[in-house]
Amino acid sequence: MSSIPDLLSRALGVAAARRGRDLSRSSPQHDGERFRNVEPPPAQSMGKTLRIIWNALFNKPRHTVPAGSLPVDPLVREQLHAAPDRSLYRLGHSTLLLKLRGQFWLTDPVFAERASPFRRFGPKRFHAPPIALSDLPPLRAVILSHDHYDHLDRETVLALAETTQVFITPLGVGDRLIEWGVDAAKIRQFDWWQSVEVDGLSLTATPAQHFSGRSLFDGNSTLWASWVIVDDDLRVFFSGDTGYFDGFKTIGERLGPFDVTLLETGAYDAQWPYVHMQPEETVQAHVDLRGRWLLPVHNGTFDLAMHHWHEPFERITALSAAQGLAIATPRMGERLDLAAPHRGERWWRKVAQSVEAPKKTGRWCAPRDAEQASR
Template identity: 35%
Template sequence: MKILKKTMIYLLITIAALAAATYFILNQKKFGKAPSGARLERILKSPHYKNGRFDNLNPTPQLAEDTSMPEVMFRFLFGKADRKTPKKAFHFEKTDLKNLLPNQNVFVWMGHSSYFMQIDGKKLLVDPVLSGYASPFSFTTNAFPGSDLYKPEDIPELDYLIITHDHWDHLDYETVLKLFPKTKKIITGLGTGEHLEYWGCNPENLIELDWSESSDLGNGFKVTAEPARHFSGRGFKRDQAIWASFVFETPNQRIYIGGDSGYDTHFKKTGEKYGSFDLAILENGQYNKDWRYIHFLPGENIKAMKELNAKRMIPVHSSKFSLAVHPWDEPLRKITEMNTENLRIITPKIGENLDWMDDVRIYEKWWEKYD
């Protein structure tokens, strides 16, 4: 009985310690804050907020019906995963973002879903994760060696910072804190602004949009939030902020900023709504058949590009962090192999200065050098 009693005491102490540690971790500021006040009132009126959470347009299981969480975790932790990281460090050239010609249209990919654009004189940055890791903890999900070229100090004064959703690989606490002072307007989905205000962002600088809501930015610039098929959340409670794609319109361009999304009917509907896009930036990587509803499987981004009537596509969401068990270069290999119709799919190196309107330029298969 004494041994059993001691065992129970140790077990209770362990459980209490774990509970205290979890509470301490989840209450760190970087985990953000649940919507409240006027923002919560606005969320409760959203047609996309049902039963205490935001929802997708069509039923979207977190896991495919033919799998289970224990199976997924077993495969992730113990399954064979060849070539999840490059064999050697990347060596890329870094574009100086602070000394661009003011009338130059520029796209610079920073790896994964982070990219800088200069369009018709406006500077914008999308989903910057520039801390070197994409998780709550600096010792996990680290950037591939040589992929983390840019730091917040390299970013010029921004007209717009766009955050598509609040996942750790898209909204980085350390990065945005340093970008607040140099950003005129932050554009994001409804609910995510609670995190940003909690972290010190001036609410007057926030543009928070529900799906199909627009903001006139003046001088011929406009942004509209459109659906995506995904989810949100930085802790245990999910879907308290909406995930979105964004249509960014300028006097001369219409750009589709895809964020994270599984394939669904919204691509065709968005294409029909806007007619065409000069450029679509779509996810390409970190997929798994178990997650097929919330991330593209290979080839589905090509299908989405066609349904959006996009003249060009830049695939992102790869080549910086390993968040799935496929080989690190598989997304780029597959999208080039599956482009049998010779669509204009642009595959730049990280840090490369590109003009997406130049339809003559040929991009090398740079990933083959690191195989």
């Protein structure tokens, strides 16, 4: 049984910070104290940070949460087993279930009701997952991008631990899982540009521009990453969380082109441009990666920013239409064929809610011609 000091150390992130320093000998992404981005973020005052937190807690605009129910296609295990290879299902936010080589692979699993360290507080789901956690088929691997609560849920991971063969993580994230009780033999941890082959499927951890941490003292004690997944002639890019940076072009040159890019489009704001992309930047990242089809993720499940909940979909579809890019917007639970994607419906427009234009606050509003072009 753990002692009270041990429990406090874990809760505050002291142990994780100590492990992070131990990784400095092996990773060029580590400065001896913390992991870092290729380019350091601009300095931000404590006052600005407190204002952002205050506004997020008490000054939320209308419509950051849908007023009606989102359409979700329910899934059952038998349906997944019968699905053809190279199928993809959005389960919510950045949780994606892929069927490749006859096996199942899951990204950033979060089945919790809230993306939060607390059961009763924090961003609550807009919709239930299309499939219950207990109904998921056994997984060949869970692929993690970083350790934030909206991408890594402790209870979900522990529920999956018995039926998942391997957890593939950036440096340090796997140590968190071991601390939670996941078998260390199942965990593989990687630095940027390191690769692993699992049953013929190639996975490469690639750079991202973000940060990490789950408590007071463990900021950037674990690494964050995007992932390149290669199945013979199929190439898929999964961004995790990231701001826009020159690394997309490097990844595209070294490992592209990509048949499908699964790119973050949501939870953005002008106040934190360094860690989350605006939709215009998502489109540019897709171009840099030399992507064929764009599937926007990191949206439609949690209220994590100040924008209207449906704004990411409207902006990214309008921008893609204006540039003639192929974009897929499947419903949660709807099957997408990675080898031959379809565009999907503008399902978010059917959600029962007022769609009146926001007042003049400097926030984005879709031009009429761009919206018409996206239909």
